[in-house]
Every structure is written in C-alpha cells, then in structure tokens.
Amino acid sequence: MTALALARKWRPRDFSTLVGQEHVVKALTHALDQQRLHHAWLFTGTRGVGKTTISRILAKALNCTGADGQGQMTSQPCGKCPACTEIDAGRYVDYIEMDAASNRGVDDMAQLLEKAMYAPSSARFKVYMIDEVHMLTGHAFNAMLKTLEEPPPHVKFILATTDPQKIPVTVLSRCLQFNLKQMPVPSIVEHLEKILESEQVKSEIGALRILAKAAQGSMRDALSLTDQAIAYAAGPVSESAVRAMLGTLDETYLIQILDALRTGDGGALIAIADEMAARSSSFSLALQDLASLLQKIAVGQTVPSAVLDDWPEATEVRRLASQFNKEDIQLYYQIAITSRPDLSLAPDEQTGFTMTLLRMLAFKPGDGSGSAKSSQSNQTPRAGGTSISSAAKAAAAPKVVATSVTQAPSAQVAPAAPVASVPQSTAPKSSPVTYNSEDPDWQSWMKALPVRGLLQQLAFQTELQSWNEQGDSVKATVIVGMPQLASKENVLRLQEALSSHLGKSVTILIEAGKANHSIAAVEAKIKQEKQEGAEESIANDDFVKTIQAEFGATVVPGSIRPIQ
8 A cells, every 4th residue: 555645644634733824714713613604715825825625624614513413513623523534535425626627617517506506415514615716717607606696505615726817806706715825934844844753754954944945835845845855865854865856056056156256266156067067956946046045145234133043044144245245246136037047048057057157257346347448438539539538528627616515406415424534555456647636637537447337427427526635635525416326335435446546545525516517417418419410410401301391201309310
C-alpha cells in the first residue's frame, strides 16, 4: 500500500486546525454559533489556500449530529458522526462536489438544479460545492441565478474560484464572498515543522524556509514539495538537499556578487557565474533571489528597524545597506528584474546572467569613467561655428555678490545653510588647475568635473552668485535651477569633486532663486533659438508658401527640427 500524500493526510478536519485564514474562520464560526446562515458562499483565492478544505468543514458543521446522533449545527464538528466521517471519506450522498471546468454547460447546470429540488436523503442540508465556478458558460450562470437567489430551505451553495473577475456581478451579489489570503512564509514553516515532527522526519529550519518560499503562498504546494524533499533526501531534510532539488542558489553567491559589484571586480563576477554554471544553478531563479535580496537591502537603508533578526541574512543585509549608496541598490534592482525576461533571448542563460552582472558594473551611478567623453560632447560645435561651451561662458558672466540673494517666490528651496566642508584629503585625485579668483569660470569648471548622472545634472543646473576665498578655503554661493537635485548628499559629492579639481577646499552654499545663466539654462536657450529659427525659415520659404497657397497644405505643428 502506497503512503498517502502529506497534502491529503494532513488536510484540516475542523476550523481549529485550519492555518492562515483567521478572518474566514471567525466569520463562519460566528454565523454557525448564532444560527445566522446564508444560503450561498463564495470562496476566492489562489491554489492551495484552503477553498475546498473550508467548504468540506462547513458542510460537516451544517450536518454534524454529534457522536450520540442528537447534535445540532455547530462550529466544532465532532468528526465521529456519519456525516463527518463520510464527508472526510468523500462518499457523503448529500454533499456534492462539482467541477465546473468539466461540467460547464447549461445542460449540466439544469441537471444539478433539478436534483436540488428534492430533499436530502439523510442530512440536514444538501450542500452543493461548485469548484472553479468561473469556468461556467454565460448560459449556465443565467440558468442558476434564480435558484441561487432563492434556493429551497434544505439547499446550501458553496462556490470556489481562483479568478473572481470572470464571475458575473449578478452571481456575486447573491453570495457572501470571502477572499482567502496567501499563506505567509512563517506560517508555512511552522506548519511544516509540526507535520515533519509528527512524521518523525528530521529537518533543518533553513530547508523548510526554502520550501515555504518556493510554495509562493500555497500550503498544498508546500506539502507537495516537502513530499518531494523527503524522497530526494532519503533521510533528514537538509538545506543543501532542498537547494539541490529545487535548483535554488546558495545565498553566499548573492553576497559574493554584491561584494564584487561594490569593489568593481569584474573578474570575480565572471568567476561566480562560471561556478554557478558548474553547479547547474538556475540563473532565472538566481536573478529572482538577487532582486529579493536587493529589496531587503533597500528596506534596510530606508527603515533599518524593518530588518528582522530572524532573517538568515540579516547581518549581511545590514552590512551591505551601510556600504552601498541608495542609488546603487535601486539601479541594481531595476537591472535584475528587467533582465530576467531577457535570459530567453540570450545565446544561453549563463551568457545572459553574466551580461546582467556586467551591466550592473558598467552602469554604476556616480562613477567618474567616461567623463572625458561627456566633456568633449558638451564642447561639440553647433550651427554658426559657436560651441555651447563658449556660448554658455559668454552668456553666464557671473557677478560676485556680497549680500545674500532674495528667495524667489516660486522656488521651493530651504534657506541657505552651509554644508560641511569636505577635507581635501578625501577628495578624488585630480590635477589642480590655475584660475583667476577675481573672475571664476564656474561653467568651465562644472563641465570639466569628473561626474555624471544626477551629479552632472546638478552641476549643470548651478549658477555662481559669489566666490569668497579665504586662504586655502573657498565659500561658493550658488543657486540651483532644479532644487530637487540639491540633496545634502549630492551637494557634498559636488563640492568634493570641485575641491579636487581646483586643489582647494570648497564649501558650496545653496541659495534660493532662479538660475538664468546655468549651463542647462544657456543650452536650453540656444536650443530654443535654433528651433525658432528653423520654424521661421520654413514659414518664409517660397516653395512652402506656394504649396500652401495652391494645395491648401499646412505645416504639422512640432514636425520641424533644426539641422544639427
């Protein structure tokens, strides 16, 4: 005789043993105790969360007669009377389970409703449980509406579905609807511990946690995977055996990947991918687990108290949260989740996974690489032989102002406050430049800084207001065109880069106002002038005028682009 599957052997027999659906148990228990019973219930939820189990328990509660045969409806079925034992065995004549996936037509529904008119043979209520009810056809739903609204006193309907969106609202309005929740991982782990202890099977808590996570909220899936793990391990259910069975990745690999990204070690990333391939690891699951770990790190950076001590990786999460910038973690997470679907397009999964890691390394925010190209691109000559750099420099002509600048009404910037000066020794290495302290060339300095990304945007949005030099230190007062870029961290990084570039300790003070002569403002003005010139040129063109006059043609707004 074969052993019974854990999911069937340990199916809850009453409400007290049901796991994870307290809100449904509370409502049904109170209804049974107070004898305030509806005639139709609808249970919705994903697979393996207890829809069929609750319907059987409810059917037993409605028809239980007690061990002595004299009992009434109860929220605590005895499990010993004929109704309870026969429903558990699946042979109770007055409890009918119908699979709507295979009996979905109007004829099947008409046959069911015809039998519903007859009184139960031995039970208190005749209970119809229609599983996957959303699979019924439209005509079948219409056929059951009247009976579902006003059934005979001896009939109760229990509907179950995984997709309530496909059920007509006319059916939903006739039922009490209960949305069953997915099982949380801790609840699944606790339940598996009790079952394996009763089965006298030794296990590791890490293995149960992996099984619970792989079940994705389904207790039935968790029990099925546990059955598989017991057979695979042929002994104690260990974490290594479960990882090998599921093809999941050891979290030490994920930690090594993040450490390699932090140090910029591309060789280590490739070596880790090769070692994972040698162990036949699933690269798709690896990206999924990496995204999950990055999410925990991001939570740890924003809300440190949210990192729970019972997490196996809690120590590493706290360490990595303190070693990475928030921007890095956000970018890595985005790359991980967007690269996972692309693995099927790669020559093979290992290649796609390796390219994902290298992409994380290449697009690290705040890195100074490529600044030379960025600087050169900003110096590209435009029409008329004038480069943006020279035009911006000519238009800027910053004035040295000794007094503070009045805050503009529209600017939402905090009042000027000095930001702590960054010591020169902590600034990145850069060759100091010579400059005229009487006429500081702020725009040229901002273009030459080895920064990119948001930091470069901040540099291009600044306009110098005053330059006060005192020995080897300088206080530069600037206004920012986009105040949301001027976070404390970004300002610190900008003045660090400027200090290294000039060979002086620079403190940047932010004031409220409108930056009319920043690099970004000057470039926008040049772009606007070129656009207006192109539109004016088209409007004054004789050929265009002729076409408009003879054929009634019009120029599509927004279709004109200046020649670069």
